[in-house]
Amino acid sequence: MSFRRAGGQCGVDAPTPNALVLTGRVTRADVPDLCARLEALLTGAPGAAVVDCDVGGVVRPDLALVEAMARLGLVARRAGSVELRLLNVPAELGALLDLVGLTDVVPNIRPAQA
Numbered sequence: 001m002s003f004r005r006a007g008g009q010c011g012v013d014a015p016t017p018n019a020l021v022l023t024g025r026v027t028r029a030d031v032p033d034l035c036a037r038l039e040a041l042l043t044g045a046p047g048a049a050v051v052d053c054d055v056g057g058v059v060r061p062d063l064a065l066v067e068a069m070a071r072l073g074l075v076a077r078r079a080g081s082v083e084l085r086l087l088n089v090p091a092e093l094g095a096l097l098d099l100v101g102l103t104d105v106v107p108n109i110r111p112a113q114a
Helices: 028-043 063-078 091-099
Strands: 011-013 019-024 050-058 083-089 108-111
Touching: 019 028, 028 050, 028 063, 050 063, 063 083, 063 091, 083 091, 091 108
Parallel strands: 019 050, 050 083, 083 108
Antiparallel strands: 011 019
């Protein structure tokens, strides 16, 4: 499942039952739909302990993306303490999450490989 990627829009793919791949630019308007997609993914994978969220394809990490990560982390926790694991995190996003104190909400952050 994916969004259109034209015009720098946010994209989401679910290559495995417990994974999301975010690409493009994430805006505040995308956040509710991203949360709904994660909820649907978790509903389809009852008992999941971990959800991988690959953010290596996002462009221009900003506070809208930070908000998305925070809300996705909360959705995962509410689904029975599912861990949201961020993969391929750009250095800018890692710094923003640390700056705003969200490393407790999304504690498992794996930086992008150089």
